[in-house]
Amino acid sequence: EAGVAQSPRYKIIEKRQSVAFWCNPISGHATLYWYQQILGQGPKLLIQFQNNGVVDDSQLPKDRFSAERLKGVDSTLKIQPAKLEDSAVYLCASSPYSRGAYEQYFGPGTRLTVT
Amino acid sequence: GQQLNQSPQSMFIQEGEDVSMNCTSSSIFNTWLWYKQDPGEGPVLLIALYKAGELTSNGRLTAQFGITRKDSFLNISASIPSDVGIYFCAGQLWTGANSKLTFGKGITLSVRP
Numbered sequence: 001e002a003g004v005a006q007s008p009r010y011k012i013i014e015k016r017q018s019v020a021f022w023c024n025p026i027s028g029h030a031t032l033y034w035y036q037q038i039l040g041q042g043p044k045l046l047i048q049f050q051n052n053g054v055v056d057d058s059q060l061p062k063d064r065f066s067a068e069r070l071k072g073v074d075s076t077l078k079i080q081p082a083k084l085e086d087s088a089v090y091l092c093a094s095s096p097y098s099r100g101a102y103e104q105y106f107g108p109g110t111r112l113t114v115t
Numbered sequence: 116g117q118q119l120n121q122s123p124q125s126m127f128i129q130e131g132e133d134v135s136m137n138c139t140s141s142s143i144f145n146t147w148l149w150y151k152q153d154p155g156e157g158p159v160l161l162i163a164l165y166k167a168g169e170l171t172s173n174g175r176l177t178a179q180f181g182i183t184r185k186d187s188f189l190n191i192s193a194s195i196p197s198d199v200g201i202y203f204c205a206g207q208l209w210t211g212a213n214s215k216l217t218f219g220k221g222i223t224l225s226v227r228p
């Protein structure tokens with residue numbers, strides 16, 4: 001079974017530029033998550049989708065971050081404009097369960113560096 | 116907000132030794148999970164615990180869900196070089212129709228051959 005795919009794996013941008021990350025979850029997984037992982041920290045949830053609807057975006061900085069999951073499959077996370085403190089690894093995860101968060105399968109992440 | 120405490124930040128052991136890691140919280144959780152993260156990869160689920168007091172094994176790994184629901188430990192027996200990585204605990208709390216994972220800061224494990 002193919003895992004969670006993410007691209008790009010690495011991205012370097014200047015502050016105030018825009019960037020987008022793409023995630024393809026495991027086939028058939030209803031729930032999709034985006035996490036931000038700052039160096040030396042555990043992942044922090046940014047947004048959770050169930051199918052193509054947002055379940056939780058309480059920790060998403062909505063003034064600059066946006067995410068969508070069209071057709072309930074792939075998802076994109078966008079940052080516009082980027083700040084230095086956005087430098088982190090952005091992890092996508094998916095789960096086959098509509099309510100349970102415990103069996104989350106993570107992708108390899110996109111490492112973002114903002115200069 | 117909820118916080119999970121993992122300490123120390125780093126642990127250094129000799130190959131073949133056992134190691135134990137704790138995770139504590141000021142809040143209760145419904146589920147405790149332990150993940151391992153290798154460099155350049157996403158976290159991989161090692162063990163999930165669903166009931167207070169539960170003790171679960173996965174090969175050389177053993178984890179327990181604390182009776183108070185505010186803590187958990189992970190034990191690795193007979194360590195090998197591929198055990199090197201960052202170990203995260205995560206707690207899950209159900210809130211009505213949804214649930215959320217909160218991660219600790221992780222413990223970096225080094226194994227000397």
